[in-house]
Amino acid sequence: xxxxxxxxxxxxxxxxxxxxxxxxRSAVSTLAASAALAALAAPVSADxxxxxxPEAVQRGNELWRAGRYxxxxxxFVGAIRPDSTCVAALVGAAMAILDVSLDxxxxxxxxxxxxxxxxxxxxxxxxxxxDAWGHVYLGASLGRLALFLGGKEKIDLAEAVGRxxxxxxxxxxENARAHHLLARWHREVASLxxxxxxxxxxxxxxxxxxxxxxxxxVHFERAIALEPGRINHHLEYxxxxxxxxxxxxxxxxLRQIATLPSLEPRDDSYRKQAxxxxxxxxxxxxxxxxxxxxxxx
Numbered sequence: 001x002x003x004x005x006x007x008x009x010x011x012x013x014x015x016x017x018x019x020x021x022x023x024x025r026s027a028v029s030t031l032a033a034s035a036a037l038a039a040l041a042a043p044v045s046a047d048x049x050x051x052x053x054p055e056a057v058q059r060g061n062e063l064w065r066a067g068r069y070x071x072x073x074x075x076f077v078g079a080i081r082p083d084s085t086c087v088a089a090l091v092g093a094a095m096a097i098l099d100v101s102l103d104x105x106x107x108x109x110x111x112x113x114x115x116x117x118x119x120x121x122x123x124x125x126x127x128x129x130x131d132a133w134g135h136v137y138l139g140a141s142l143g144r145l146a147l148f149l150g151g152k153e154k155i156d157l158a159e160a161v162g163r164x165x166x167x168x169x170x171x172x173x174e175n176a177r178a179h180h181l182l183a184r185w186h187r188e189v190a191s192l193x194x195x196x197x198x199x200x201x202x203x204x205x206x207x208x209x210x211x212x213x214x215x216x217x218v219h220f221e222r223a224i225a226l227e228p229g230r231i232n233h234h235l236e237y238x239x240x241x242x243x244x245x246x247x248x249x250x251x252x253x254l255r256q257i258a259t260l261p262s263l264e265p266r267d268d269s270y271r272k273q274a275x276x277x278x279x280x281x282x283x284x285x286x287x288x289x290x291x292x293x294x295x296x297x
Contacts, residue, residue: 052086053079060092067265069099080120085127087134094120094137098144099266111148117141125164132172139164139181161185162211169219176227180236183219186211187240216240231257231270238277247285254278 056079063072073096079089094117101113118141124134139161146157162185168178189211220237227233234253241250257274 057088069096072096087124087128090120090124091133114145132168132175135164135168176223179219179223183216186216231267
């Protein structure tokens with residue numbers, strides 16, 4: 001993505017090699033997180049966003065598009081340190097650290113990365129509450145953290161993700177990533193099994209209300225209409241169609257992926273996932289044609 005709408009250019013500031021090498025060794029230790037987030041301690045009023053360090057933000061975008069997420073994080077941090085109200089740098093750093101976390105070997109590291117991303121994105125929503133991107137990445141970061149927690153904390157995070165997704169869509173109805181986030185929230189909450197829903201009701205008062213597979217489909221369709229070339233929209237839409245038993249429509253989305261150019265660093269991974277899912281669904285379709293019908297997963 002590279003933070004669409006940020007049109008700034010220039011060379012990256014020097015002096016980030018130590019941060020980049022350190023991130024590659026342990027990615028998000030407490031020391032690195034405190035260095036990146038030190039500027040966030042001061043209070044800030046809403047809508048107080050200041051001009052960013054253009055060279056650092058532009059370099060961060062370029063590095064992210066090249067799949068060099070640790071270096072992108074360091075570049076965005078370079079814009080945060082002198083000015084903690086630079087929304088593009090705050091959101092960019094949250095985006096990059098989430099991508100760094102996908103390649104980390106330990107759950108503790110991935111959880112720390114999610115917490116760091118939450119701090120960055122939350123600051124962005126305070127600085128610019130009507131900017132959709134802060135809400136998008138706060139929701140995504142909270143969702144990532146939920147993977148490492150359980151019980152009431154997990155349910156509270158699910159509710160928070162839905163709230164941030166709705167705020168993002170309200171802030172910018174034309175933001176495809178906001179619709180994608182809201183669609184995934186609807187899908188994940190609505191597709192929980194009956195036993196889990198009953199247990200959540202008994203132990204924690206229930207799941208967040210209002211989630212539905214119909215709304216998941218609506219928002220994925222909107223995301224695709226706004227960003228038809230983004231492979232991950234089609235992949236997640238196909239997964240949702242599969243869950244509601246629309247195997248033919250899911251296969252149509254997956255075949256469309258083969259016609260799209262790669263625009264983001266992880267698109268090759270998404271293509272492989274699409275191929276694997278295509279094979280699985282084609283086999284399921286053949287079984288259905290021969291009278292063997294199982295529930296969609």
